[in-house]
Amino acid sequence: MASIARSSLLRQAASTTKFSAATRPAFQQTSIANAVRATAFHTTARRDLLPPLPQRVEGTVNDASPVPPTSPSHGSYHWTFDRLVAGSLIPLTVVPFAAGSLNPTLDAILCATILIHSHTGFQNIIIDYVPAYRTPRARKLFMWGLNAATVVVGLALYEFETTDVGITETIKRIWTA
Structure with a gap:
């Protein structure tokens, strides 16, 4: 929804309606204003709460998965x-x-x-x-x-x-x- 309902598209749709701003019904004015506010909220930049942990790759894709040593106290x-x-x-x-x-x-x-x-x-x-x-x-x-x-x-x-x-x-x- 956020990808197709951008605020610029909503403003363009609001300006091309057959009603002028003075003759537009009140429910249509409030719904357009609410839609513009909602899309502005949804199109803000995404921020992570916590930074990702350090990433590291051990070995290559073709290396076998390491098998842990057997232990009677685990598993x-x-x-x-x-x-x-x-x-x-x-x-x-x-x-x-x-x-x-x-x-x-x-x-x-x-x-x-x-x-x-x-x-x-x-x-x-x-x-x-x-x-x-x-x-x-x-x-x-x-x-x-x-x-x-x-x-x-x-x-x-x-x-x-x-x-x-x-x-x-x-x-x-x-x-x-």
Whole structure:
């Protein structure tokens, strides 16, 4: 639309109509004025919010893609561990309420599992969206920030479990409030 409705074309179309400016209907005057304003907005220069990251090409087009070294702590084992932790959250969340017993040990296991699940989830987001080959410093910064946040949340959950009522009791009180 912006490529065919340029402001010069609209002005030309407005000047060649059969009505003069004095006899032109009010709705036509406002629609032409709005169209001119809209096209002026759409034809401004495009500016990026952030400059592009440095671009570099390693190798040539005919080079084979590098195969990373195998590691048992990455790949399918990592995915399997994530699925086991996520699957274990279901019974750990339901059992204290279904059984009617609020066990501090079970509460601590639930908090630790939630913390591990959150940490690995945010770690996967950082790995996916902050590539190490393009922004190695930002990746390292985000990973250290995630580790620091995990430690702070872990200490906060420990403090909440030992000096207050605990997670499951808090959820039970909120649910019955």
